[in-house]
Amino acid sequence: MSKSVRGVVARAKGAPVSIETIVVPDPGPGEARVKVQACGVCHTDLHYREGGIGDDYPYLLGHEAAGIVESVGEGVTEVAVGDFVILNWRAVCGDCRACRRGRPQYCFATHNATQKMTLEDGTELSPALGIGAFAELTLVAAGQCTKVDPEADPAAAGLLGCGVMAGLGAAVNTGNVGRGDTVAVIGCGGVGDAAIAGARLAGAARIIAVDLDDRKLEWARRAGATHTVNSRSGDPVEAIRELTGGFGADVVIDAVGRPETYKQAFYARDLAGTVVLVGVPTPDMTLELPLLDVFGRGGALKSSWYGDCLPSRDFPMLIDLYRQGRFDLDAFVSERITLADVEAAFEKMHHGDVLRSVVIL
Known part of the structure; x- marks a missing residue:
């Protein structure tokens, strides 16, 4: 059964974001529905709002996220209900020329959920980077979920989903x-x-x-x-x-x-x-x-591109280093905010006042 939750939506180019009711369908084959616990405010979300990535409005923003798998669709084996996961935008296909050559970190056919989340009136939403995690629930391809140590702080762990992984991977990978x-x-x-x-x-x-x-x-x-x-x-x-x-x-x-x-x-x-x-x-x-x-x-x-990362390889390793005190992910969390604070967080980002604002749900 589909569920209605709150989410942050960009309805038009340059317009302030708004909190809307989002309808999230049951996961279909190969899909997972995730209860979002935390999601970082990334510059890419601001690019979506400003029309710098496309014009497929309305956008459901948010993508640097961690949470708990709430339900899964048919055929899902990567994760199970109750798993603590970091969401990623590189769900590898396993069959493209990069994957077949043993280089899945360069997969040329990454995928997202097939079904669409919508507004209450049925208007289809475009989820940021195929994730859309400024919402209490989101629907993704199961391959976009990477299971990690559940003792990690979701606010810190979720940042591996984009910006932190991009920078760290640029150096290491x-x-x-x-x-x-x-x-x-x-x-x-x-x-x-x-x-x-x-x-x-x-x-x-x-x-x-x-x-x-x-x-x-x-x-x-x-x-x-x-x-x-x-x-x-x-x-x-x-x-x-x-x-x-x-x-x-x-x-x-x-x-x-x-x-x-x-x-x-x-x-x-x-x-x-x-x-x-x-x-x-x-x-x-x-x-x-x-x-x-x-x-x-x-x-x-x-x-x-995305730190040339392979989430299934890199996320668990980095969370382990974080849990051992060898990698200070907490230092990237400048403030913890609510969904209502996302627009203000964009302003702080624009002025360079924060490393990351993180929405806590």
Whole structure:
């Protein structure tokens, strides 16, 4: 039987969000219905509200979530009723060319629930990243649920569902940061700080944080940065070179996603070093680099999509590290709020006042 719950909806481009009654159907084959316990307010949700991702309004926002499986549909074996899960937007298909080559983290045919959640009048909702978790219940593909240790705090655990995993994975999975490496991270919001934490976990010897905001640089130090550079005060490329004996960093992660910051990352790396782009550009942005410099500096230029993660592999491991006190997920939770506070949380995010606001349900 379908159930009616409260959820946060973006009805039109740029319009303030509203709390609406959401109708969540019973799970069908391969689907799971999840009682959401906590959901982070991610910049991607703001992009949906602003029309930066599409125009399939109305959107049911929210996707960085953790909760309890309330019911499952026919054929579901991945999870069972009562499991504590983190939701993800990479439910791998198992059959595309990436999956068949043993690289499911690059699955080209990830999927979502087949059925649609609706408003009371039957209007179909587009769930953010196929999840829609600013709601007391949500319907997802069972493969979007990753079972983890139920002792984890849902407010912290849910953040692995997007931003924290994207940043940490950019360092660990995409950048292949290793013991003794020097790493620079440009942009120290939630994703950048997660990249710093990932570099620290991987054993980087020196981690250089770059930002325009001294407050964010202090957050970066708490995440594991050994050095900070305020790029308002001078050229960050020169500063990174000075801190690396004139050579540049082994891995430079651009967590901003602008042509200017990408060029800084490109020229701040050592010869044969790696640049990782994890900040998301807008469609109008273009990049121009001398091709001879691309050739002459060698190394690798990579883009990191969702931290090149495989949720079934990475989420349980990171929750275990969190429970052991080796990975401070709690540090990313700036405040705990209600569904009614989501619009205000967008403003705080816009002004850089928080790493993550987390809705508690």
